[in-house]
Each structure stands twice: as structure tokens, then as C-alpha cells.
Amino acid sequence: MDNAKSSGTKVLKETKNKIRVDFERTSKWERFKIKYFNGAFFAHVVFVLFRTVFLIGISYVILYPFFAKISSSFMSREDFVDVTVKLIPRNPTLDTYRAIIRDNYYVQALINTTILSVFCGVVQTIICTIIGYGFAKFKFKGNSILFMIVIFTLIVPHETLQLSMFMKFRYFDILGIFKLLGGGVIPGLKVIPFTSINLNNSYWPLAILSLTGLAFRNGLYIFMMRQFFKGFPNELEESAYIDGYSVYKTFSRIIIPNSFTMMITIFLFAFSWQWTDDFYTEVFFTTEGMKLMPDVVAVPKSLDTQYAGQNLYVSAIRNTCGLMIIAPLIVVYLIGQNFLVQGIERSGLTAD
Amino acid sequence: MTNATSVSNAAPKKKKRGSSLDSKKARAGWVFVLPFVIGLIIIYIPIIFDSIRYSFNKIKILQGGGYSLEFVGWANYQEALFVDPSFVQTLSQGITQILFDIPAIVVFSLFMAVLLNQKMFGRAAFRAIFFIPVILNTGLVARIDEGNQLLEYMEDTSDSIETGTENSSVTEIVSLTDVTWLFQTMRFGTGLVEYVTQMINNIYGIINRSGVQMLIFLSGLQSISPAIYESCSIDGATTWETFWKITFPMVSPMILTCAVYTVIDNFTAASNRVMTYISDVYNQAGGNVVSSAMSWIYFLIVMVLVGVVAGVVSGFVFYQRRD
Numbered sequence: 001m002d003n004a005k006s007s008g009t010k011v012l013k014e015t016k017n018k019i020r021v022d023f024e025r026t027s028k029w030e031r032f033k034i035k036y037f038n039g040a041f042f043a044h045v046v047f048v049l050f051r052t053v054f055l056i057g058i059s060y061v062i063l064y065p066f067f068a069k070i071s072s073s074f075m076s077r078e079d080f081v082d083v084t085v086k087l088i089p090r091n092p093t094l095d096t097y098r099a100i101i102r103d104n105y106y107v108q109a110l111i112n113t114t115i116l117s118v119f120c121g122v123v124q125t126i127i128c129t130i131i132g133y134g135f136a137k138f139k140f141k142g143n144s145i146l147f148m149i150v151i152f153t154l155i156v157p158h159e160t161l162q163l164s165m166f167m168k169f170r171y172f173d174i175l176g177i178f179k180l181l182g183g184g185v186i187p188g189l190k191v192i193p194f195t196s197i198n199l200n201n202s203y204w205p206l207a208i209l210s211l212t213g214l215a216f217r218n219g220l221y222i223f224m225m226r227q228f229f230k231g232f233p234n235e236l237e238e239s240a241y242i243d244g245y246s247v248y249k250t251f252s253r254i255i256i257p258n259s260f261t262m263m264i265t266i267f268l269f270a271f272s273w274q275w276t277d278d279f280y281t282e283v284f285f286t287t288e289g290m291k292l293m294p295d296v297v298a299v300p301k302s303l304d305t306q307y308a309g310q311n312l313y314v315s316a317i318r319n320t321c322g323l324m325i326i327a328p329l330i331v332v333y334l335i336g337q338n339f340l341v342q343g344i345e346r347s348g349l350t351a352d
Numbered sequence: 353m354t355n356a357t358s359v360s361n362a363a364p365k366k367k368k369r370g371s372s373l374d375s376k377k378a379r380a381g382w383v384f385v386l387p388f389v390i391g392l393i394i395i396y397i398p399i400i401f402d403s404i405r406y407s408f409n410k411i412k413i414l415q416g417g418g419y420s421l422e423f424v425g426w427a428n429y430q431e432a433l434f435v436d437p438s439f440v441q442t443l444s445q446g447i448t449q450i451l452f453d454i455p456a457i458v459v460f461s462l463f464m465a466v467l468l469n470q471k472m473f474g475r476a477a478f479r480a481i482f483f484i485p486v487i488l489n490t491g492l493v494a495r496i497d498e499g500n501q502l503l504e505y506m507e508d509t510s511d512s513i514e515t516g517t518e519n520s521s522v523t524e525i526v527s528l529t530d531v532t533w534l535f536q537t538m539r540f541g542t543g544l545v546e547y548v549t550q551m552i553n554n555i556y557g558i559i560n561r562s563g564v565q566m567l568i569f570l571s572g573l574q575s576i577s578p579a580i581y582e583s584c585s586i587d588g589a590t591t592w593e594t595f596w597k598i599t600f601p602m603v604s605p606m607i608l609t610c611a612v613y614t615v616i617d618n619f620t621a622a623s624n625r626v627m628t629y630i631s632d633v634y635n636q637a638g639g640n641v642v643s644s645a646m647s648w649i650y651f652l653i654v655m656v657l658v659g660v661v662a663g664v665v666s667g668f669v670f671y672q673r674r675d
Contacts, residue, residue, distance in 0.1 A: 051472070055478050058555075059481045061555055062481055065556075134380075134383070135385060143381065157654065158620065159634070160644070162634060163641070164398075164399045208395065212388060212394075214392075214395060222388075276493055277491045278491045293492060297496060311501055312501055325493070
């Protein structure tokens with residue numbers, strides 16, 4: 001009030017409780033100038049511009065190969081010789097797709113891989129959730145040593161175990177029991193007529209690995225699950241115990257419903273990495289056996305590639321195979337990507 | 353378990369009901385991790401043991417089923433290190449390249465995570481795009497992308513239309529000669545300039561390999577309390593200062609995680625040069641035991657490197673005190 005008087009502002013109306021003063025408002029233009037014509041705002045604009053351009057640029061780098069692959073998959077043979085054809089096919093054709101579906105057992109591979117990936121994805125998610133919960137919430141002797149071994153399984157390059165993994169499932173035997181029973185030291189004791197089972201070319205090796213949390217990158221899933229459960233308040237379980245729930249009932253009724261987002265994240269990882277996996281499928285499945293996705297990547301017999309544009313054409317065919325392999329994954333990703341980001345954000349992954 | 357029995361032996365009158373809550377919980381813990389323990393005993397330990405054993409043997413598949421081993425001592429290792437013409441070279445090249453890639457990947461993923469963490473128009477769409485490589489560019493697709501002629505051709509925007517000749521050169525986002533010319537007068541090491549140009553031109557590879565790291569950093573950034581940022585802005589800190597004084601120290605444990613993850617991920621990726629070489633050797637006649645030996649050599653180097661990286665990075669890590 002004093003201020004207003006001293007600066008010579010007109011006092012319009014003065015009552016006991018209120019005072020209305022006519023401030024000399026600065027003009028719109030002045031306010032506009034103060035708000036927008038300063039260094040901070042300018043820096044902000046520059047930053048936002050830079051950020052947008054940068055993000056769009058990187059998005060372009062990520063998406064461009066897909067555009068290139070998609071457009072080239074519709075090109076006909078002639079387009080690869082024609083240097084004026086770059087991104088837009090001049091003679092669009094579906095021949096490549098048709099040939100791959102017809103010659104490369106695509107439908108068979110799709111069905112087999114779907115069964116395998118859904119099964120592995122679900123099993124790995126459940127198993128890793130269980131194991132992760134065990135590591136996160138229970139103190140028992142050997143907890144930390146076992147967890148170190150989990151991380152160890154993540155570090156060992158799988159090429160190291162390629163041969164022995166193949167041998168293990170080619171001559172499958174649990175701790176030498178089959179050999180002992182079937183080895184026939186005493187002829188009358190021959191219970192099992194073989195010394196080992198060949199599990200290769202079946203779903204068994206991957207099923208066994210998934211069931212024991214040893215499949216591809218399961219160490220990472222266990223780690224993520226453990227970190228996620230470490231962030232759970234202990235009171236949640238304690239109150240359940242007080243209400244008379246057992247540890248297992250608490251897990252199935254309270255913990256699992258609360259960790260659904262994270263489980264979907266893990267499922268997405270497990271499913272899609274199993275889908276595009278070429279290591280395990282090549283170790284455990286011979287080319288003559290069950291058709292899986294790696295068998296799709298080949299040049300179909302019915303396409304003639306013996307001509308000038310050969311290299312590019314073959315490359316385009318291989319890329320089309322790749323596109324057809326990931327087509328179902330793209331759908332899954334579009335549905336599930338929201339869960340992926342949310343799940344990771346809530347996991348509170350930390351280094352300790 | 354042993355604890356529980358000893359307790360009940362020592363004081364049988366006090367605890368007649370059996371085990372205490374703690375030992376009950378310990379037993380439950382074992383039940384939860386049981387699948388892994390079973391797998392460890394019947395699958396993993398035998399596999400590791402076999403792998404080491406095979407690397408010291410020559411292997412023969414018998415016709416009636418089964419196989420026989422012939423102990424050859426260090427011969428496989430000797431062959432890998434001294435007889436094989438290109439293993440050592442591939443190994444050293446592969447390792448150097450990965451070592452150079454690690455800082456680039458970690459810095460890039462931190463930078464991207466900070467950008468993607470800001471509130472802006474289209475954030476969800478950008479995030480969805482940035483995590484595409486994590487899901488889609490793995491395994492088979494990564495293998496198809498290796499030395500992909502199609503992409504080189506498609507990205508090649510040179511004058512091939514005018515001259516009519518096919519230009520097979522790999523496209524460069526930044527030309528090295530231009531950059532060196534630009535920095536000629538400044539006091540930068542040419543090595544550094546070359547490194548940065550190489551990284552920028554290899555941006556596709558780096559983006560492809562930094563998806564999980566980005567997710568890890570993003571989760572770290574989300575866990576920083578907004579109250580800290582608020583008090584910073586009240587105190588008049590600029591965004592730049594806030595980043596270096598608050599964000600960076602707070603996510604530094606994530607940097608450790610990411611660095612170790614990057615080392616492991618890159619070294620065990622099937623698309624990596626050494627891995628490709630080893631699996632080539634595996635497919636050669638009689639090469640499978642040699643490849644076993646090679647991968648054990650490789651694994652030892654990876655272990656040492658993980659240790660070194662973890663040691664170096666953990667020196668810079670700031671841990672928030674949690675009371």
C-alpha cells in the first residue's frame with residue numbers, strides 16, 4: 001500500500017478491508033519482450049530445436065534400414081540392375097515373398113517357432129520370477145554365492161559351451177544314472193535298454209534349459225527380477241504372514257499380481273530373443289530336422305539369381321527373409337512396448 | 353537347515369514346535385531357487401566341466417553311438433595360439449575394437465536416456481522407436497545385417513546416377529578428411545578426431561548395441577527424487593550444473609552396471625568378430641575341440657577385462673548414503 005502511494009499510483013477505492021489500486025500495467029508488447037527476448041528463452045529454443053532435430057535424426061538412422069528393406073523386398077529382378085531405382089521399386093512384385101513362403105518352409109517354421117518361443121517365453125518368465133524372488137527376499141546360506149554363479153552364467157560366452165552343450169543333449173544322461181542302469185555290468189540288471197537319450201532335434205533341450213533358468217540371458221532376467229523384488233516393501237509380505245498366509249501362498253496371491261508389468265517385460269525379452277535366436281536353434285536342431293526360423297534365411301530355389309545384379313538381389317532376398325521373420329515380432333512389440341518401458345522404469349535397477 | 357537342527361538340539365524344550373521363522377524362510381528360499389540349483393548340478397556344472405575336458409582332448413564320434421576321447425594335453429591350445437594363422441590377430445583386433453566401443457556406447461546411452469527422460473512432445477513415440485533395436489536387431493537379424501550390401505547400396509547417395517557407375521563405397525556421415533582439415537589448426541590429437549569420426553560413422557552399430565543400457569539409465573534417472581532438482585533450481589543452478597552435480601553422480605552406479613553389461617554383451621554377442629571366427633572353426637572338420645580351447649582363452653580375457661573395467665569405473669562411482 002505504501003509502495004503504491006509513494007510511486008504515485010491512483011488509489012481508486014479504499015474500504016476497511018480492501019484496497020483497489022490501479023496499477024500501471026506494462027504494455028503487452030513490453031511484457032512480451034521481457035518474457036521472450038532474453039538469453040534463457042533463446043537458449044531454451046535452441047536446445048529444443050537441437051533436441052528435436054537430433055532425436056528425429058537418430059530415429060531416422062534406426063528406421064531407415066527397415067524402409068530400405070521393405071521397399072527392396074517388393075523390387076523385381078530388373079530393378080536391381082537399374083541404377084536409377086533406389087527406394088521406390090519400378091516394377092513392384094510379390095515374387096520374393098511368394099518364393100520364400102513356398103520354398104523355405106516359412107509357414108512350418110512360423111508355427112514351430114511360435115510354439116517354441118511362447119513356451120520358452122512363458123516358462124522363462126515364471127522360472128526367473130520364482131528364482132529372482134528367492135534371491136531377493138530370503139536370507140539363506142549360499143544366497144550370494146549362488147547369485148554370483150547366476151551372473152557367471154551370464155558372462156560365459158555361449159560359444160565356450162557350444163560343443164559340450166551339444167554333446168550333453170546328444171548323449172543325455174542325468175548324472176550318469178542311465179549309463180549305470182543301462183551299462184549292463186550285470187546282465188540281469190539292465191533296466192533301461194540304452195545308455196543315453198538323444199534329445200537333439202526336439203524341444204527338450206530348450207525346455208530343460210528354460211525350466212532351470214539357464215537359457216539365453218536368463219541370468220539377466222533373474223538379475224532384473226531380483227532388483228525389482230528388492231524394491232518391494234517387506235511390510236507387504238509381513239502383513240500377509242500375519243494374516244496366516246504361507247510363504248508360497250503369499251507369493252502366488254500377492255507378489256505375482258503385483259509384479260505383472262515386470263513379468264510382461266521379461267516375457268517380451270525372452271519371447272523375442274528366443275524368436276530371433278540362431279545360436280541354440282543351430283546347436284540343437286540339425287537342418288534336416290524340424291524347420292525353425294534360421295532355416296528360412298536362404299535363397300529360394302525357384303528364384304533365378306544368376307545375372308548381373310546377383311549380389312544385390314541375393315542380399316535383398318536375405319533381407320526379405322529377415323523381414324518376414326520379424327514381422328510377427330513387430331506386432332508383439334507394438335502391443336507390448338509400453339510395458340517394456342514401464343517395467344524397466346519401475347524395476348529401479350541399481351548397481352548394488 | 354543345519355542351523356535349525358542345531359538350535360532344536362540345543363534347546364529342545366523351548367522350541368518344540370520345530371523350526372523358527374528364520375529357518376523356515378531360509379528353507380523357502382532354497383525352494384524358490386531350487387530350479388536353478390537343479391539345473392546347475394545336472395546341466396551347467398557338467399557342461400562347464402566337459403567343455404574344459406574337451407579342450408584338452410581330441411574327440412571321435414563312434415559309429416554305434418557314443419564318442420571316445422583321446423587326451424592330447426595342451427595341443428589344442430597350442431594350435432589355437434601358434435598354429436592357427438589368424439586367431440591371435442582376430443582376437444586382438446576384436447578386443448581393441450570392443451574396448452574402443454565401450455565408452456562410446458555408455459556415453460551415448462546416458463545422453464539418450466537424459467534426452468528421453470525430458471518432458472516433450474512425442475516422447476512415447478521416440479521411446480518406442482529407440483527400443484526397437486533391443487527387440488528386433490538381435491540374433492538372426494543381426495547376422496543378416498552383417499556386411500549387408502543392400503543397405504550400403506541404399507544409403508549410397510553419391511553420383512552413381514549421373515556417372516552410371518555403381519559406387520560401392522560405404523557411406524560416411526562425416527568424412528574424415530574434412531574433419532581433419534577442420535581440426536588441423538586446433539590442438540586436438542588426430543587420434544581423438546579419428547576416433548570420434550569413426551564412432552559417428554558407426555552410429556548405427558552403436559545405437560543397435562545401446563538399447564538395454566538406455567533402459568538401465570532411464571530407470572536410474574527415474575529414481576532420482578524431483579525434490580532435489582527443485583531445490584537446485586531454487587538455488588539458481590543451471591541445467592548444465594544440475595546435470596554434472598546431481599544427475600551424473602546419482603546415476604554413476606548405473607554407469608558401472610552399464611559398463612560391465614556392455615563388456616559382457618559385446619564380448620558374447622554372436623555377431624562379434626571373434627565369436628564368428630570361433631564358430632567358423634567349430635564347423636570345420638575336427639575343429640570343434642580347438643574352438644573349445646579358443647573360447648576358453650577368450651573367456652579368460654573377457655573375465656580379466658570385466659574385472660579391469662569394473663575396477664576402473666567403480667573408482668568414480670558415487671553411492672548415495674542410505675540411512
